[in-house]
Amino acid sequence: MAGTNTVLVVDDERQIQRFLRPALTAAGFTVEATLSGEEALRCFLASPPEVVVLDLGLPDMNGLAVLAEIRKTSPVPVVILSARDDEAGKVAALEAGADDYVSKPFGVGELVARLRTALRHAVQVAGTTAVYTAGDLVIDTLAHRVTVRGEPVKLTPKEYDILHLLTRHAGRVLTHQQILNEVWGPHHGEQLQYLRVFMGRLRQKVEADPADPRLLLNEPGVGYRLAAAHKARLKEGR
Structure with a gap:
């Protein structure tokens, strides 16, 4: 499934962006990255990705608000990046329509596995x-x-x-x-x-x-x- 899928990474931590871009590219994804919620929504509307990685703590708007805007127009899989102990945030995101979450700090292998699972689930929901x-x-x-x-x-x-x-x-x-x-x-x-x-x-x-x-x-x-x-x-x- 990987190899042609574009992932939109929304996270304001530049070190995470620097880490994720080569790692996800090596795993077969095409990577688009943004540092803010508003930039992410503009990018999403201009060129919809196949899957989104979304941090909940963004500088300009809550990650849940970004998720809500995405869900108004698209069922695209969304995997949340969350602080390790932020259980309330995880629950709120899942109930708002997120497909999965990965806790920070995280390993790229886990994130890639969650992304591929979310993409497989999207295919099943679409008609199989x-x-x-x-x-x-x-x-x-x-x-x-x-x-x-x-x-x-x-x-x-x-x-x-x-x-x-x-x-x-x-x-x-x-x-x-x-x-x-x-x-x-x-x-x-x-x-x-x-x-x-x-x-x-x-x-x-x-x-x-x-x-x-x-x-x-x-x-x-x-x-x-x-x-x-x-x-x-x-x-x-x-």
Whole structure:
């Protein structure tokens, strides 16, 4: 997927810009970079990129405001750069439409992986349905069938709904409230204990070692993600 994708990097730290441009270019991206929110929006409108890396702390406007302007016209994947302990900012950005976040300080390998996952997810949302495969776990969303090591896994309706939701956004962080709202409805957005119980049950059923999960991953204080698929067979959407 990389090689023809343009990434717009929006960050006012010049050292990060100097670090990211050659690193992302080496990973196969064409890089456009801006230092402010207003400049980023002008660049975005003039030449829309395939993916955006957006810092939340910009000198002229809040990164969330930039995200809001982008979302008025485009579903382009947006990966947030966030201060390590800024959980509130991460949650707000994800609920405002960001696809993922990377905490500062960060490694370029992690950022590239998150960008590629966000791009794959955008392709799936645009009109394909995946048979998700990671290790021994296979989720066929068309057949509503889940198997581990080739054996069917019996899930309750709510367990399947959670897993299906995470599969549709595989590799992307979903906040606790996003999951609760989607699975239980808008009146259950604060009932986090529901979600913890069901995630515990799901891990017992699909993880090789539920105490050390490798698929259903917790993002402390933020939410959960389903690990990006090692292999995905894509079918045309119906």
